[in-house]
Amino acid sequence: MTAEEIRDLLVETFGEEKINGANLDAIDPWVEVAPAAIAEVATFLKHDERTKFDHLNCLSGVDYLQPDPKKAKTFNHEPHIQVVYHLSSYDLKHKITVKVKLPRWKDGNEGDLPEVPTVSGVWRIADWHERETFDLVGINFVGHPNLVRILCAEDWVGHPLRKDYEFPLEYHGMRCK
Amino acid sequence: MSVTVEDPRIVEFDVRTDEMLVNMGPQHPSTHGVLRLLLRTDGEIVNEVTPHLGYLHRCAEKIGENLSPVQWIPYTDRMDYLAGMNMNLGMSLAVEKLIGMEVPEKAMTLRVLIGELGRIASHLVGMGAYGLDLGTFSPFLYAFREREIILDLFEEACGARLTYSYLTIGGATHDLPGVIPIPPGLAQLTGRDPNSAVQWTEALTMFLDWLEPRIKEYHALLTRNHIFIKRTAGLGVMDREMAIDYGCTGPVLRGSGVDFDLRRDGDPIYTRMYEGYVWKVINAPFADAPREVVLGDNWCRFYVRMLEVKEAISLVRQAIEKYPSAKGKFRDSHKMSAKLPADEVYLETECPRGAMGFYFVGDGNTEPFRARAKSSCFCNLAPTAPLCEGYLLADIPAVVGSLDIVMGEIDR
Numbered sequence: 001m002t003a004e005e006i007r008d009l010l011v012e013t014f015g016e017e018k019i020n021g022a023n024l025d026a027i028d029p030w031v032e033v034a035p036a037a038i039a040e041v042a043t044f045l046k047h048d049e050r051t052k053f054d055h056l057n058c059l060s061g062v063d064y065l066q067p068d069p070k071k072a073k074t075f076n077h078e079p080h081i082q083v084v085y086h087l088s089s090y091d092l093k094h095k096i097t098v099k100v101k102l103p104r105w106k107d108g109n110e111g112d113l114p115e116v117p118t119v120s121g122v123w124r125i126a127d128w129h130e131r132e133t134f135d136l137v138g139i140n141f142v143g144h145p146n147l148v149r150i151l152c153a154e155d156w157v158g159h160p161l162r163k164d165y166e167f168p169l170e171y172h173g174m175r176c177k
Numbered sequence: 178m179s180v181t182v183e184d185p186r187i188v189e190f191d192v193r194t195d196e197m198l199v200n201m202g203p204q205h206p207s208t209h210g211v212l213r214l215l216l217r218t219d220g221e222i223v224n225e226v227t228p229h230l231g232y233l234h235r236c237a238e239k240i241g242e243n244l245s246p247v248q249w250i251p252y253t254d255r256m257d258y259l260a261g262m263n264m265n266l267g268m269s270l271a272v273e274k275l276i277g278m279e280v281p282e283k284a285m286t287l288r289v290l291i292g293e294l295g296r297i298a299s300h301l302v303g304m305g306a307y308g309l310d311l312g313t314f315s316p317f318l319y320a321f322r323e324r325e326i327i328l329d330l331f332e333e334a335c336g337a338r339l340t341y342s343y344l345t346i347g348g349a350t351h352d353l354p355g356v357i358p359i360p361p362g363l364a365q366l367t368g369r370d371p372n373s374a375v376q377w378t379e380a381l382t383m384f385l386d387w388l389e390p391r392i393k394e395y396h397a398l399l400t401r402n403h404i405f406i407k408r409t410a411g412l413g414v415m416d417r418e419m420a421i422d423y424g425c426t427g428p429v430l431r432g433s434g435v436d437f438d439l440r441r442d443g444d445p446i447y448t449r450m451y452e453g454y455v456w457k458v459i460n461a462p463f464a465d466a467p468r469e470v471v472l473g474d475n476w477c478r479f480y481v482r483m484l485e486v487k488e489a490i491s492l493v494r495q496a497i498e499k500y501p502s503a504k505g506k507f508r509d510s511h512k513m514s515a516k517l518p519a520d521e522v523y524l525e526t527e528c529p530r531g532a533m534g535f536y537f538v539g540d541g542n543t544e545p546f547r548a549r550a551k552s553s554c555f556c557n558l559a560p561t562a563p564l565c566e567g568y569l570l571a572d573i574p575a576v577v578g579s580l581d582i583v584m585g586e587i588d589r
Contacts, residue, residue: 054422124423
């Protein structure tokens with residue numbers, strides 16, 4: 001299926017309010033899904049005979065914030081966070097990118113991580129990818145069985161891939177800066 | 178367990194066992210780097226495995242956001258440090274796709290040649306190290322003897338032996354070398370004069386001619402060895418559904434019977450490099466496997482790698498043949514400060530250990546807004562826990578080794 005057909009299928013199944021938008025002219029065409037519906041949409045994409053997206057290639061978090069004033073003039077995004085799911089199918093040999101847009105902080109309270117339902121029940125590899133995204137980007141995957149840091153140390157503070165992350169001055173007596 | 182004691186001279190001991198937590202690693206020789214496995218054991222039986230990663234975490238993705246893609250290439254070398262060439266290639270292709278660049282035929286041929294040679298070197302280490310895990314030392318020495326010559330040839334081509342940064346955006350940093358002093362290892366193995374000089378491609382052909390018949394010996398030492406079969410066949414069995422569900426790629430996926438290789442089924446920018454080459458995708462089940470072997474076990478994964486070496490040799494030979502008549506230059510110019518368009522790209526390439534993905538988000542600046550490296554080993558390591566549970570302690574290295582992980586790539 002082409003990206004356009006997949007988008008149309010999703011809109012037909014879930015309606016416009018759950019499938020918020022799409023960019024089909026991008027190098028990797030993507031479909032945007034409402035955060036609350038992602039687990040439902042992922043289950044559909046994996047199990048439906050027409051899509052059969054059995055492989056989760058990659059799950060990443062992107063923090064859309066440009067703290068550098070020099071670069072800010074070419075940057076035309078409202079501050080937000082995206083979770084990007086790259087999917088493909090071994091049987092049908094097609095692929096799609098699914099995006100979820102979240103606020104940078106839950107309800108605007110700085111320090112409260114934004115929430116999105118987990119897809120670790122759909123693809124088991126999402127378990128580790130979500131742990132990594134939680135660790136580095138700071139996204140709370142609700143319903144994840146074991147959402148703990150995976151790459152950084154357990155007592156690390158902050159989420160390094162946030163654009164406004166400040167490096168600690170020291171860690172257990174070791175100078176970092 | 179209760180024992181009926183009839184002989185009064187035998188004192189009955191309490192032979193119940195307590196569960197014990199054992200840390201395997203991070204400084205354990207058979208964890209392939211700094212991996213810590215927390216094992217809950219009952220005697221010799223492992224009931225639960227919890228992998229702990231991150232000892233080599235260098236925040237490569239954060240660094241990538243602050244450098245231009247060309248500057249980030251040396252960091253990709255240090256991810257999978259056993260296959261630096263293939264990592265350079267994957268990253269370069271992703272950036273080329275983002276900026277809409279198409280490299281000339283000569284550069285593509287060079288990339289196939291170098292990439293497949295890197296695959297041979299990487300699989301040789303995988304083979305030798307797996308032998309070490311299972312307690313046989315000689316294959317390791319043979320593998321490193323062979324790999325040494327490949328490293329010598331890489332050194333002549335780009336000056337580095339491990340962290341090459343050779344394949345770059347637009348092609349490669351240098352053309353293949355002309356006349357070189359014969360690598361000492363090659364002179365010794367082929368009985369040439371160690372002070373002689375040869376063409377680089379001629380030395381490579383000499384090496385491949387020497388290596389190809391040796392593969393039969395490795396099969397005799399490992400894959401057909403009775404002890405090796407006992408240690409690997411039927412252990413760590415991962416069926417097709419499980420391998421796909423855990424996002425496994427590369428030899429691990431093909432060892433579970435999935436006929437998929439990105440060099441044939443991947444993105445057009447990658448597959449067009451392999452157009453016109455005669456080769457086949459290796460995947461389990463194998464008709465010539467010993468009868469103890471089960472689809473998707475340690476043996477299958479290992480055998481996929483061994484057969485891929487043979488395919489890679491054939492690909493290198495074809496690339497050597499093609500190279501002199503290939504059109505164009507070995508590199509199209511690309512400015513280090515070139516701006517990335519406001520778009521994003523995710524591209525996977527077939528590295529020796531699996532599908533390595535690079536995800537770049539551009540925002541009109543030189544530095545990518547987001548640089549993400551999806552590690553193949555990260556996904557291949559994820560099923561360790563279910564694969565190891567219920568096995569003997571001594572089988573853990575056999576299972577983890579068959580996944581052929583490199584911690585530098587997992588932790589990034």
